[in-house]
Amino acid sequence: MTDQVMTDSDRREVRRVTEADYDDVMSIRSSVYDGYDYLPFQFKSLINHPDNEGYATILNGQFVAFCIISKVDGGETMVTRAGRVNKQFEGHGIFKALTSFIKQRQCNGTVCYHAFIADDTNQVILDAISRGELAVLMRKNTDFYKIEHNLRALTEKMDTPKYSRIMCPADMENVFQSNEACVHLFPETRIMCNLIPYRLKKSNIPLMFSDLTLIVGTNDSGWQLITCGTYYKCEKGHVYDLYVYGNSCFMSEHLIIHLKNILKYCHNRLEFLLHCNENQAQEFGTEMKKCQSIKVHGPWKSDYLVENKLK
Known part of the structure; x- marks a missing residue:
């Protein structure tokens, strides 16, 4: 199957996710993180936690990207977790746009830092680290x-x-x-x-x-x-x-x-x-x-x- 082609006429929106969106979020992509995906098991508790917020990108009525954030350090740090994008829409900047939306929204409040965990198979992140764009804390x-x-x-x-x-x-x-x-x-x-x-x-x-x-x-x-x-x-x-x-x-x-x-x-x-x-x-x-x-x-x-x- 070839990648989907996005056009100017596509209807795109980003909105907050609720517990009722479980099936739509899970339909975005299967076999995430080499099978070590904790989101299906923890979805309800994560979405309903008062310090968490989940967001999804919806394209023409279809959920195509998702990310959840946890606010820690007294609200100073947002941690992005469990991110995923529909494989057919990879390379279109959808997930980057989603995280940018979340960052902009959170920066209007107390959040000053963005943290996340990446493994050594994520070449995009490793390249950003080598360019000095991201700081490795641990x-x-x-x-x-x-x-x-x-x-x-x-x-x-x-x-x-x-x-x-x-x-x-x-x-x-x-x-x-x-x-x-x-x-x-x-x-x-x-x-x-x-x-x-x-x-x-x-x-x-x-x-x-x-x-x-x-x-x-x-x-x-x-x-x-x-x-x-x-x-x-x-x-x-x-x-x-x-x-x-x-x-x-x-x-x-x-x-x-x-x-x-x-x-x-x-x-x-x-x-x-x-x-x-x-x-x-x-x-x-x-x-x-x-x-x-x-x-x-x-x-x-x-x-x-x-x-x-x-x-």
């Missing part, structure tokens, strides 16, 4: 692991954590108030949680905790390790995104806590996406193998937190 190595075993049986064989536990908002506030902890854990002054980058601000803490996200911490004479895990279901099956901050000494304790949490959603055939610093990938990989996971080839090897100033 780069994480991404490794893919599969666990085919029964998770309940697996967790029963693992040692009970002694130094690590599920964190609460008060714990995260304690971390953010400690300059020593922040320098050790978050040298880039950002934390990725629930697939959103946050500045280390107290106002962000309530946004970081959700039903699908679990934050685990180790406080042994100071905060040593924090991991942020988010569950979703997609074309690939059950997926758990895990961002790691700190050293690997207590990683096995964190894994058992996250695995027990995952039992609420699935009992086997889980895929882990492990995001950590490149120089720590081997250490964390060793811990992943201890829980009988198998490293598999993934569609990308690293992801970037990118930001530009809007005003």
